């Protein structure tokens with residue numbers, strides 16, 4: 001069961017489970033923003049852990 005996303009190439013609605021966009025043939029129609037968002041969250045988590053470690057040892 002998927003949901004509709006907008007193709008990053010043509011902007012038309014595509015099922016999130018689709019292997020390629022049926023409108024323009026883009027092979028991975030999921031928007032870049034999703035991957036960007038995930039890496040941003042990962043960076044944020046790492047930053048929080050580093051700050052926590054510094055705080056734990058009384059370095060700040």
Ligand SMILES: [Zn+2]
Pocket residue numbers: 007008009010011012021022023024025026029
């Ligand atoms: Zn497309």
